[in-house]
Amino acid sequence: MKTKTLLTTCALSASLLSTPQGHAKELIHDADHYVLKAQHAEQWAKDDKAVDSKLAEFKKSNNGKPPNIFYILIDDMGYGDMGIPELNSIRGYSTANVNKFSDQAMRLNRMYTEPSCTPTRCAFMTGRQPYRYGMGDTAVDISGFGLPAKEVTLAEVLSEAGYATTHIGKWHMGDIKEAWPNHQGFDYAAFPIHQQGQLTIFNDDASKEGVAVSIGPGQYKETFTKDKWFRPDGSAMAVGVEGKKGENVREVGMKPGERWTEAKYDELNQRYQDQAVEHLRKLAKQDKPFFLQYWPIIPLSAPRHTTEIYNTPNGGTYTEKMELLDRWIGDLMKEMDDLGVADNTIVIIMGDNGHFTKYSPQSGYTPMIFKGGKGYTTEGGVRVDAFVRWPGMIAADSIVADIFNVSDFYTTLARLAGAMDKLPTDRLIDGVDQSALLLEGETKGRRDTVYIYSGNKMEAIVKEHLKLKVPEPGENAILASFYDLQRDTREENPVSTEIGAWGGAEFTRIIQRHMMRKKKYPDEPAAFGKPYEGIDNLRPETKAAVEAFLIKSKVHEQ
Amino acid sequence: MKTKTLLTTCALSASLLSTPQGHAKELIHDADHYVLKAQHAEQWAKDDKAVDSKLAEFKKSNNGKPPNIFYILIDDMGYGDMGIPELNSIRGYSTANVNKFSDQAMRLNRMYTEPSCTPTRCAFMTGRQPYRYGMGDTAVDISGFGLPAKEVTLAEVLSEAGYATTHIGKWHMGDIKEAWPNHQGFDYAAFPIHQQGQLTIFNDDASKEGVAVSIGPGQYKETFTKDKWFRPDGSAMAVGVEGKKGENVREVGMKPGERWTEAKYDELNQRYQDQAVEHLRKLAKQDKPFFLQYWPIIPLSAPRHTTEIYNTPNGGTYTEKMELLDRWIGDLMKEMDDLGVADNTIVIIMGDNGHFTKYSPQSGYTPMIFKGGKGYTTEGGVRVDAFVRWPGMIAADSIVADIFNVSDFYTTLARLAGAMDKLPTDRLIDGVDQSALLLEGETKGRRDTVYIYSGNKMEAIVKEHLKLKVPEPGENAILASFYDLQRDTREENPVSTEIGAWGGAEFTRIIQRHMMRKKKYPDEPAAFGKPYEGIDNLRPETKAAVEAFLIKSKVHEQ
Known part of the structure; x- marks a missing residue:
């Protein structure tokens, strides 16, 4: 009863607050936001004025345009893996380029993500925690579900506000058409339908190394294998696809009958890096502001015991790839300098969740600072390295201890891009506006609570x-x-x-x-559909795999 | 057999090597040193030349004098507690001054100490691991043993080489006269006979807070207490003493009958800080080079749940004191600037072993990076923060991953001070010369092995x-x-x-x-003797406590 009254009071005082930036309707947030708002509304209003004034100044100096946004999301990197040279040294590798970047950026030292890939990526794109739309869990193989079309992604918001939008690399929000980036607001997208589970484990090399158990060559004998659909065949699943907004996509790099290998995985990663550079160049030349996402698949790689390259003292399969990725990031940052877009672009580099401890120690990583890794709701699963750079606007080489949730970027980036009026006001948005924290510094955060879910x-x-x-x-x-x-x-x-x-x-x-x-604001289910519809050039084996999946999905109706 | 042959070969090739700096006799080291020497003698000789040339240049620029040495050893500080702002921020406190210092210094990122206070301090002073002379264990109360006079301390070595030597603060190498700093090479010493176990736990405030169990007021009833000597009375034990080289010391701050309290502990700490400043000033004015040791007792304090100060977000009893100590260190560094000795002084700041996890989490600390703390032989017990500053000579803001043992400072500092010929060559010295690492940088370390002992x-x-x-x-x-x-x-x-x-x-x-x-080179026992002999003004209760100890020590002879 008491709780109910409190909420009513909060809602009342909330309605009394002035709406920032002439936003038509208030965003709807979770409960504890209103507890803070009831105590800090006056200060927030002051801070908002300071933020608005800084943003207006920036826009003026940037030919009337809001900043570009370049978002690099790294897979399975726990806290302390990047940006702290002392910890690099302890582990025997170096993320020299990210370390340099960190000196130019603000470290969000209490960045909370979701405990695994799909949920974190969904939370960033929608500003809403994934249990609200059935995306709390991760699927590796053909699954027939994904991010619902009715979620309003940041790409849609920024598109509507006049941004050119591109997504390159891992997506991992489902294998149905409506879930894909080119149907979720991006002008162009190049991405694998699935993720590194398929790409690095469901391949013949991994089977030969014993990384994949009981699938692939040398791992099982068909004598007593009655159900031929039991094991996934990574090579039959759809791999990398590419396409434009609203259009069908095409699979690249695989011919009918071709096997998926580790070499092809490396090629795909190199392809995404090259495309990130290529699209950065293209976007920088356009008159529109841009929103570029680059979500590399490496450092994740087959959790082999051996590595063909051995450049780091650590030599773990992931740390080797991490150094490669760090060099790639360095190349991208240099490219930004060369293109003259370093100063008018917000660059975010962060991890999506902790390490996958299953592959410790040969991956080169184990939880070091916090307990647990990917999949855990202890801090090691949900605390990551996160850096935001915006020269002249966000204090370089700063560290803030305010709590930040990955969903906050949704609202905050919309604010910084002048797109608050494009955010949906008909649903609960978890992401709160943290612009004041970014522009005004430590203690200006607007969140003190995080609800940590595993699945639902x-x-x-x-x-x-x-x-x-x-x-x-x-x-x-x-x-x-x-x-x-x-x-x-x-x-x-x-x-x-x-x-x-x-x-x-x-x-x-x-x-x-x-x-x-x-x-x-009740939770709703994910979207369900036919896997791979919307890929123009499905291989015969891929079609067969989908058919098998569909039959298996319907056997309960027999 | 094979092993024996190997050792003989090593010894042979060792004898073939040129003796660095015209040292009369070679230092005797542990086995694995010769394994490395057999492989790297040529490179080491080259590096030694470079080091010698740099040292000669420095001496020339410093009026013909070797550098001063200022060694600050902090109690129970695990790796990552100082010098990494990101980790400060995670824990909610700031060591701003040490962080600043770290930017001016080289971080020895693989500094190994012994797993507790006494052994680490002995290893530093003698260059020999403490099991070699029976000092592998720690005593808290009256114990009648200590560091043998025949150990040759760094203070003796540097004294002989013309240094003025002063020790301020914790010593903790025994309660017998020959073990004390003013009998182990220091011109002057101010130190508590025991350590923070007595000073923070064996006091009436700690008893009242329930930190000390079953001793002191409110903790036990005498009804069934037959043995009045069973429990220590911290107030009866000798506390802080001060004195000159070779002379008796005097206890300060305690009158007969007076009780030891937390307030008096705070006073004693403040006294040491004031004396550190005072002696720094005094030493800076002398014509001799100086070797000043300041081994603060805080941050260790009574592991209470409450704290009278609450300046940090963390608020733990140790983190609060750590911030105080950090300010004190800042004051000392500023004092060095003011005195004009910052440039010709090697300053070392380091911890002596990991946290005492017994007092987690109210101390504010738990092992964060490595496993275990004080007393453990896992890395958390023996890896600490360690920084060495020598402007113009040691690369500022550098991090080296080479293995370093605390005993290496003995040999290395003797080398940097031009006192190699004062080191004993009649015994095994664990500390190897790491001058090349300090002056020439990463990969130049001369150690790849550490023998980690607990006690013997x-x-x-x-x-x-x-x-x-x-x-x-x-x-x-x-x-x-x-x-x-x-x-x-x-x-x-x-x-x-x-x-x-x-x-x-x-x-x-x-x-x-x-x-x-x-x-x-067999291990030998510690020195044994009558506790507190050599304190001029023993209080009556202290004398009584010694008498009780002596009777208890001899009951086996009945």
Whole structure:
């Protein structure tokens, strides 16, 4: 009852606040945003004025145009893997170019992502946590679901605001047409339909090395294999596709009957790097501002024990590829300088979630600072390196400890691009506007709470530096584990009695408020459809794989 | 047999090498030094020439004098606690002054100490690992043993070479006269006889807070307490003493009957800081080069749950004191600038071992990068932050990944001070000369092996980035745990089969070589004696405590 009243009060005072930038309707946020807003509205309004004035000045100096946006999202890189030379040195490799970039950028030192690839990428694109539209889980093979068309992506928002938009590299939000970047707001997209699970494990080289178990050559004998559709054939699945906005895509680099190999994986990665350079050049020449996404697939590679290159003292299969990627990033940054777009472009480099600890230590990585990695809701799964550069606008070589959620980029970039009026106001948006943090600095963040989900299940709540591991159903709440994340970064020393005694009830109310918001704005399912529809040149084996998938999907109807 | 031959060969080729700096006799080192020397003698000779030439140039520019040395050793600070702003930010405090210092210094990124206070401090002072002279263990209360007079300390070496030498702060190498700094080479010393165990736990405030259990007011009732000597009384033990070389010391700050309190602990710390400043000024004015040691007792403090100051977001009792210490270090660095000695002084700032995890998380610290803390032989116990500054001579803002042992400073500082001929050549010296690393940079280190002991027991061997946890007696060597420290910084993913298959035999030979050296240069016991002899103004209660100790020490003779 008390909670309900509180929410009503918040909603009331929210409606009393002036709308920033003449935005027609208020964005709808999650509960705890209003708790902060009720306390800080006046200061936020002041900060907003300062932000608006800086943005106006920038626009004036940039021929009336908002900044370009270049977003580099790196796969499975945990906190501390890039940008801290001391930690590079401990591990025996160097991300020299990202380190240099970090000196020019603001480090968002408490960047929270989702605990795995698909959810993080969805949260960035939609500004909404993925459980709200059934995208909390990741699929590796043919699956027939994906990001719903009715989600309004940042690419759509920026397109509408006049940006040229391009996506290069990993996408991983489904194998159905409506989920794909060229149907989700990008003018052009080059991307693999699936992700490195298929690309690095479902191939014959990986089978021969024993990385893939029980699939591929040398891994099983057909004598007792009745169900020929049981094992995926990576070579039969669709691989890299490319296409323009609203049009069908075409698969590249694979002929009918051709096998997918590690060499082809390397080629595909090189292709994306080359395309990132090519499109950067193309976009820089256009009159429109641009939004370029480059989501490399490496450093992830087959988790082999050996590597053909051995340039780093570490020599892990991922660290070797990380150095390659770092050189590629260096090339891109140099290209920006050469093109003269370094100063009017916001560049973001970040990881999408922690390491995949399954491949430790031969990958070269293990969780170092935080506990756990990809797939875990401990900090090691959801805290990543994140840097934002905007020369003259965002303080170079700065570090901010304010909490940031990857979904906040959706709202914040829309604000910085002058596209707030293009954001949807008919649904709950998790991403809050963090422009003041970026432009005005530490303590100006507008978030103190993160709801950490695994799939559709809330597993932890972070508020300030306190973290509650949400008790399992039936677990006695008195035993719920609270952690002090500053004093115990690895969540190993619960202070449950000390914090629980006062925080237990308050955290319960945080959960209640959040759940009540979910009742008002209910979760919906992902989009479902026929895999690969919208690829013009499907190979016969790919068609067969889809047919098999469809039959398997319908056997319950027999 | 093979091993013996190898050693003979090494010894032979060693004798063929030219003696650096006209040193009369070669230093005697542990086995693996000669394995490296046999492979790198030629390069080392070249590097030595470069080093000698740089040192000669420096001396010329410094009025014919070698550099001053200022050594700040911080208690229980694990790797990453100082000098990396990103990690400061994660934990919610700032070591702004050490961070600034780190930008001016070389970070020894693989500094290995011993796993606790006494052994590390002994290793630094003597250049020899502490098991060689019975100082592998730590004592907190009255114990009647300490560092033997016949050890040749760096203070004695530098004194003989014409340095003025001063020690301020923690010493912790025994409560017998011969062990004390003013009898071990220092012209002047101000130090507590014991350490923070007594100073922060054996006091009435700690008892009242429940930090000390079963001693002090409110912690026990005498009804069934027959042995009045069972519990230590911190207030009766000797506290801070001060004195000149070879003379008796005097206890300061305690009157007979007075109780030791937390306030008095704070006073003592402030006193040491003031004395560090005072002696820095005094030494800077002298014509002699100086060797000043400042070994603060804070950040260690009573592991209370509350703190009277709350300046940091973290608020842990140790992090608060760490910020205080950081300000003090800032004051000292500024003082050096003001005195004009910043340029001709080598300044070293480092920790002595990992955190004491017993007090996590209320201390504000837990192991973050490596596994374990103080007392453990995992990297978290023995890897620390370490910075060396020497403007114009040592590359500023550099990071080197070469292995360094705290004992190496003994030999290295003697070399940099032009005092190699004062080092003893009648005993095994663990510390190798790392001058080339400091002056010529990364990869020039002369160590690839560390023998990690706990007390008198060898627990682990590090060679390159590989670490063997030495099997327990009777444990099957096939199960011995090997770790790849670059790919698995936290020693959680043993690669025993992968490395053991080739490294097992080689590591066995490393241990054999080391043990054969120990047979040639056998371990000896610590020095034993009457506690506190050599303190002029012992309080009556202190005398009584010593009497009780002596009776207890001799009951076996009844």
